[in-house]
Amino acid sequence: MSTDTGTASGTHPALQEEPLVAGNLSFHDITELVSRHTEKRTPLAWFGAFAIANILLLTLLVCIAYLFWNGTGVWGLNNPVGWGYAIVNFVFWVGIGHAGTLISAILFLFRQQWRTAINRSAEAMTLFAVMCALIFPGIHVGRVWAAYWMLPIPNQMEMWPQFKSPLLWDVFAVSVYFTVSLVFWYVGLVPDLATLRDRATKKLRRRVLGFFSMGWTGANRHWRNYEKAYLLLAALATPLVLSVHSVVSFDFAVSIVPGWHTTIFPPYFVAGAIFSGFAMVVTLLVIARKVYGIEDIITISHLEKMNIIILLTGTMVGFAYITEFFIAWYSGVQYEVFAFKNRAFGPYAWAYWTMMSCNLIFPQLFWIKRLRRSIPFMFVLSILVNIGMWFERFVITVTSLHRDYLPSSWDYYTPTAIDVLTFVGSFGLFFTMFLLFLRFVPMVAISEVKAVLPEADPHFYGHGDGQTGAHPPTLTPTVD
């Protein structure tokens, strides 16, 4: 595209924002940069990574098979700690997913245009994280052959699920979340699949992409409905994402266990979810942008903005930790006071202080601009944040249960090797899916990135919307 008539000048340098897309890319450059990774021969390194991910995935499957054969006794659960790794991993993975929806929906409603560079991969991450999450409630029911009782399916026993239980709300919340995220992601993909279809050189590839792109032609009559549907999906996904982790927190908050029975849980869980999800997006994109050479599309300024959100939500989460302590003391309930003292100084103090340092203390370093923009630093910190957030769920679940009302039943919970391998294996599923995504699907929303370039605005050319065309065409018209 020739861009000889720019209008965005005359602003004071201090007021100019960094461009969303660096390197002066044209529309075609963006198509090329993103599409080529799905079109070239599969690199050897991809197969290497895929093999490792597959080994982990196999570990997960073997652990699940072993669990099904033997029952939940292979896990480290005891009385009173009847909820262990399964719920911790479930909450951890669902939380990771939340960043994708935040980026695709909430930042869209707030017109944060920088989201276009990262929303596709973040949404994909959401889907895969929710897949990992859904495994755990599925396998921890013990009698897996009865897992379908969670769904309202007419059956010969003439039974229905018990809708007054937060665990059942969870089934609805998480499965609706998965479905809506999938639909949202697919709708966003349609124009980009059409781009790939139009570039395809092999017949089969063209057919397959033609099928999934539904015959998209970029017609404005279509864009009109498309943009409205996209806006509606964003508006629907926003309360949905807030509801999902709120409902997850009800699993705890609706019980009467000290340390769980608090009204702060829903907002605190949602903030924690966004916190951990953004950290995972940073971990993945720091690698992906480098390997796939799209540093001009996912710029350092995008990463910095995500780090600011990590700083913000991390501080919110830390504030919630402190508030919990204050309320426990202020309530004057001896069980609550004990539960929190026990968290910080009891047998699981090591887990508590891991959580505190990873979630509240370390992210404060992001106040320093140089660290916020340093790739190695943010990579390490994003991993620390996810370790911290996994420990948060561990602390909430285990410390509250292991000291319940009756001291004679107190016990110490230790996971078994199967517990740990199942969790590690779930990363295998996550990375297998993510690698398939990077290989076959445009990892950046091509049409959305193009739309935020200054050249995409008709006013850039001096006409449109109330102005008349000032420039005569520079090329001579021809007819075939």
Added chain:
Amino acid sequence: MLKDLAEHVKASMSIFGRDDTDLYGLLAEFKNPGELVHAAEGVHTAGYRRFDTHSPFPIHGMDKAMGLGNSKVGVFALGGGLTGLATGYLLQWWTGAIDYPLNISGKPAFAVEPSIPVMFELTILFAALGAVVGMFAMNGLPRPYNPLFYSRRFAQASDDAFFLHVASNDKYFDVEQTGDLLRSLGAVHVEPIFDREEADEDL
């Protein structure tokens, strides 16, 4: 009458008819989004209604330039949402209070308060599906066959080219005059598109 209505609805989905010579319309290429908006304004001012622009991304102000009103997708989302809300309410009420009442800690068999989460989730689910299904339905998608795909140049429409297509069944359509209009509006290339329903050529 019914045929006119069908044609009108199809046109709103960017599906147009062909004339006796199998002509589907004229496809004009423009240099950039600005020129395309200007051209759409020009074509609309000249009285044409059955035309559409094709671009790799939605262009700001194009709906106004083409004289299109607000999209109706919201109606589908609202319908879906209300259906979901009613489904959530009826499901929990009928299963919990009528078909299989269970005494849980002496709580009522059915009450609205504990039913809100499921009602809410189903509202969102049905509204989202309504919006998406409604969007595809009103766009006439999936539509794997489109005469515009016969144009070699049109493959660029999903990359970096900007097209305006005037359908041959527009009442003002005339190959010569419409072509001149498009060229006077700054088209860099104008080509006729034929709809002969031929099989895909081998790549």
